Amino acid sequence: MIAPAKFKKMLDENDGRFPLLTLDEFFKDNTEEDSIAPNQWEYGRPTLAEIWNLLREIEQMPDVAWVRVALHDDTEIVRDGGDEALILVGDSIILCTDMDSGRLEKAVDCEWLCSDGVIELKQAQIETFSCVPPIPDNFKCLAIVWD
Known part of the structure; x- marks a missing residue:
């Protein structure tokens, strides 16, 4: 999971816009099962580890340039004692x-993910994020969504 200091730096360098996180930045050492699709957790949604494994496989497909995690507005840095979390x-x-x-x-088996499906994002939607990798010609951005 991305370190608070690195995340804070990304925000500072990008006018507070949330970055698109790599799979490792979001999933590695993340034990908070309700950190994505919380309404489906414990109601059939696979574990974070299972989702991470699936997405790493998808990321290796020749017709996929990259996979990232978009963050919800509830993402925040908080004080945990004297440290930031x-x-x-x-x-x-x-x-x-x-x-x-x-x-x-x-x-991706949206049914297995307990996802509401896949939507295509418009360029303006992509531009709301920072740290967006290049989009190759003839590629588009699709989002797996919940709720």
């Missing part, structure tokens, strides 16, 4: 791909 809250998974949404829904 980062409360990560994932909103959606964004994939840069040349697949159509139907094919991606099948590849």
Whole structure:
């Protein structure tokens, strides 16, 4: 999981816009099962480890340029005693791909993820984030969404 200091630096360098986090930045050592799709956790949604494994496999597909985690507005840095702690809250998974949404829904098994499906993001939606990797020609950004 991304360190609070690194996250804070990303915010400072990007006018407070949330970064798109890599899979490792969000999932590695993250034990807060309700940090993404909390309404589906304990109601069939797979564990964070299972989601992370699936997304790493998807990220290796030749028709996927990158996979990132978009954060919910509830993400915050809080004081934990004398230290700062980062409360990560994932909103959606964004994939840069040349697949159509139907094919991606099948590849990630949205039913298994207890997801509401896949939507295509407009360029203006992507620009609300910082740390967005390049989008290759003929690729688009699709989001796996919950709620």
